[in-house]
Amino acid sequence: MTEILKGKPVADAIKADIVERVNKLKDREVNPKLCVVRLGANPNDISYEKGILKNADKLGILTEVIEMEESSTTEDLLDLFDKLNANKEISGILLFRPLPRHIDENLIRNKIDPSKDVDCMNPYNLAKVFEGDFSSMVPATPMAAMKMLEHYGVELEGKNVLVINRSLVFGKPIAMMLLRKKCNSDYCSL
Amino acid sequence: MTEILKGKPVADAIKADIVERVNKLKDREVNPKLCVVRLGANPNDISYEKGILKNADKLGILTEVIEMEESSTTEDLLDLFDKLNANKEISGILLFRPLPRHIDENLIRNKIDPSKDVDCMNPYNLAKVFEGDFSSMVPATPMAAMKMLEHYGVELEGKNVLVINRSLVFGKPIAMMLLRKKCNSDYCSL
Structure with missing residues (x-):
C-alpha cells in the first residue's frame, strides 16, 4: 500500500509553531536573529539566501547577511566567527558551503559556537x-x-x-x- | 556457506606489526607510553587492567596506572587530564568507565587531548x-x-x-x- 506524504501541511504546522515560539521569545524581549555568511556571490547561493530571508521574515526572525570577498582567507573567516560567536544579538549562524578551496573548512567548523551552529557543521554537534x-x-x-x-x-x-x-x-x-x-x-x- | 573467522592469527599478526612499529619509534628515541586512569578499585577494572598491562609489556609499550579515590571530583579529574595532556612522555590515556555518577563525564571527554584519546571518547574523534x-x-x-x-x-x-x-x-x-x-x-x- 503506497501513501504519498505531502510536505506542505507539515511545513505549515512547523511554521505556525515557530511563529508562536518566536512571539514568546519577543515577550521576553529576545529577538532571534539569523546571520548568513556568504563568500562571493554565487547565483545558487543568492537564490537559496533569498528563500531563507523571505521565510525568516514571515516567521518574525531577524536576519543579517555578511557577504565577504571570495578571496577572503581562513584567518578572515575565523576573525569574523569570533565576532559572531561573541555577539549576543545573533542567535544562529549559517555559512554557505562549499567554501572556496583555499579555506581550511575544518578550522572554521571547529570555531563556530555549537549553540549557534544551525547547519550542524561543528564536530561537537555532529x-x-x-x-x-x-x-x-x-x-x-x-x-x-x-x-x-x-x-x-x-x-x-x-x-x-x-x-x-x-x-x-x-x-x-x-x-x-x-x-x-x-x-x-x-x-x-x- | 559458513566460515568461522578465528581471532588469534589476526591478533598475532597485529601484535607483530605493533612490535615492529614500536621498535622503529624507539630507534628515534620515542617511547610510547599508555596511562591508565582508574577511579576506585573495582575488581572487573583491575582484571581488565592486568590484561592491558601484560599485553603492553609484551609489545614494548610503557604503562603507568593512576588510581584515584572513587570519591574524586570532576574537578580533580579535569586537573589530572590537564597534566596528562601536557605530559609529552604520555602518548595515550585510557580512562576506565563507567565513571561514578557524581562525575560529569561530558566535561572529561571534552577535556582529553584528541591525539591521546585511545578509547575514542572525545566528541571530536567520534x-x-x-x-x-x-x-x-x-x-x-x-x-x-x-x-x-x-x-x-x-x-x-x-x-x-x-x-x-x-x-x-x-x-x-x-x-x-x-x-x-x-x-x-x-x-x-x-
Whole structure:
C-alpha cells in the first residue's frame, strides 16, 4: 500500500509553531536573529539566501547577511566567527558551503559556537547526532523527513526502513534518528 | 556457506606489526607510553587492567596506572587530564568507565587531548568516525572486527552486512566503517 506524504501541511504546522515560539521569545524581549555568511556571490547561493530571508521574515526572525570577498582567507573567516560567536544579538549562524578551496573548512567548523551552529557543521554537534542526542543542533533535511513521519503518525518502532543515501547531511544522521526510534535501518550505500 | 573467522592469527599478526612499529619509534628515541586512569578499585577494572598491562609489556609499550579515590571530583579529574595532556612522555590515556555518577563525564571527554584519546571518547574523534574518517582514534572493538575481515580477505564492496547492535562503541561505528567499504549495512536495532 503506497501513501504519498505531502510536505506542505507539515511545513505549515512547523511554521505556525515557530511563529508562536518566536512571539514568546519577543515577550521576553529576545529577538532571534539569523546571520548568513556568504563568500562571493554565487547565483545558487543568492537564490537559496533569498528563500531563507523571505521565510525568516514571515516567521518574525531577524536576519543579517555578511557577504565577504571570495578571496577572503581562513584567518578572515575565523576573525569574523569570533565576532559572531561573541555577539549576543545573533542567535544562529549559517555559512554557505562549499567554501572556496583555499579555506581550511575544518578550522572554521571547529570555531563556530555549537549553540549557534544551525547547519550542524561543528564536530561537537555532529558527535551528538552520532550518539543519538537530537536535543540541540541537527542536520535540517533528515530532521525534516522525521518531522514528516511524525506529523502523519507513522509508527516506526520495529519497522524496516531503507535509507538510500550515505551522506553526512542526510543518510547517516537519519539512520541515527531512525535507530533511536528502534527501527531496523537498512543503509543502501549510494 | 559458513566460515568461522578465528581471532588469534589476526591478533598475532597485529601484535607483530605493533612490535615492529614500536621498535622503529624507539630507534628515534620515542617511547610510547599508555596511562591508565582508574577511579576506585573495582575488581572487573583491575582484571581488565592486568590484561592491558601484560599485553603492553609484551609489545614494548610503557604503562603507568593512576588510581584515584572513587570519591574524586570532576574537578580533580579535569586537573589530572590537564597534566596528562601536557605530559609529552604520555602518548595515550585510557580512562576506565563507567565513571561514578557524581562525575560529569561530558566535561572529561571534552577535556582529553584528541591525539591521546585511545578509547575514542572525545566528541571530536567520534565526529570523525561518523564522517567516515578512521585515520586517527577509533573505537577498538569495531576496528578489530574490520581487521578480521581484512585479514581473511573478505571482499566487502556491494555486500549486504547485518549489524546486530546499535551502541556507540560497536554497532554505530562499524556501520560507518562498512559504509566506507561500500557495503549495504543493515542495522538491527537490538
